[in-house]
Amino acid sequence: MSASPLEIRALRPEDIPEVARQHFAAFGDPTRNGHSVATLGPTFLSDVFYRLNLDNPGFHCDVAWAGERIVAFTVFSTDKDNVFSHLIRKHPAGLVLSSLKQLLRRPSSLRAFLANAMYLRGERLAFLDGVPGWWVVCAILPDFRSASGEERVGRRIVVDFLDRMEELMTELACPAWYGVVDPSNTPINKVLQRRGAAEAGRARAQGLDMVYYVKRFDSGESR
Numbered sequence: 001m002s003a004s005p006l007e008i009r010a011l012r013p014e015d016i017p018e019v020a021r022q023h024f025a026a027f028g029d030p031t032r033n034g035h036s037v038a039t040l041g042p043t044f045l046s047d048v049f050y051r052l053n054l055d056n057p058g059f060h061c062d063v064a065w066a067g068e069r070i071v072a073f074t075v076f077s078t079d080k081d082n083v084f085s086h087l088i089r090k091h092p093a094g095l096v097l098s099s100l101k102q103l104l105r106r107p108s109s110l111r112a113f114l115a116n117a118m119y120l121r122g123e124r125l126a127f128l129d130g131v132p133g134w135w136v137v138c139a140i141l142p143d144f145r146s147a148s149g150e151e152r153v154g155r156r157i158v159v160d161f162l163d164r165m166e167e168l169m170t171e172l173a174c175p176a177w178y179g180v181v182d183p184s185n186t187p188i189n190k191v192l193q194r195r196g197a198a199e200a201g202r203a204r205a206q207g208l209d210m211v212y213y214v215k216r217f218d219s220g221e222s223r
């Protein structure tokens with residue numbers, strides 16, 4: 001099979017509906033994803049999580065295009081405490097309005113709102129001290145993952161995403177990043193370990209038992 005050209009670039013406003021749709025498709029099921037912000041639905045993701053963070057200098061989203069469609073996205077932050085607090089500081093009216101609309105659409109969303117309110121100032125875990133970077137989320141359409149994805153586009157999209165993320169972190173003097181994942185999600189655990197991130201601890205996050213990985217650039221770990 002001849003490989004389709006792959007283009008990875010920063011999120012543009014016109015990409016938001018499709019990225020929010022894929023984000024919801026991958027993480028919107030509360031039985032598997034607890035109180036993840038994705039469970040609030042694609043409209044909330046689009047109108048709040050992505051659109052209101054467009055002017056957040058610490059919020060970054062890259063999208064991968066192949067064959068004229070988005071096949072993957074990744075979100076990361078170089079200032080983990082600012083992903084949700086930015087919404088309150090800079091866009092309180094938009095946040096409140098979208099939240100009310102969401103609660104009217106689906107009153108059972110209240111639990112997810114309360115759980116996410118705990119993240120407004122970022123996570124307070126001792127093992128995250130001195131770790132400003134956060135790999136928030138990443139999803140690749142099934143046909144574009146692993147070896148089959150490599151056959152289609154000539155490389156592993158997740159590796160390109162991480163290369164870009166770490167390049168920017170280095171440029172911005174961000175010394176370390178972390179990722180929080182379900183221990184039973186083998187692919188993402190493999191990706192993190194292969195990348196040189198080390199298990200830093202375990203904790204409940206959004207109603208689930210999760211494992212935290214940290215990668216520090218100053219420890220001499222390879223990139």
Ligand SMILES: CC(C)(COP(=O)(O)OP(=O)(O)OC[C@H]1O[C@@H](n2cnc3c(N)ncnc32)[C@H](O)[C@@H]1OP(=O)(O)O)[C@@H](O)C(=O)NCCC(=O)NCCS
Nearest residue numbers: 026137138139140145146147156158185186187188190191
């Ligand atoms: C997580 C994700 C981005 C990783 O991308 P990927 O292309 O699958 O990553 P890689 O192929 O480089 O690495 C995954 C590894 O897990 C392996 N793997 C995949 N499914 C597996 C399974 N069920 N059991 C064991 N290993 C598995 C892959 O074969 C690969 O290992 P290999 O290179 O030794 O063959 C992608 O799998 C994905 O989008 N998953 C759904 C969304 C998600 O869970 N995101 C993570 C939470 S934010």
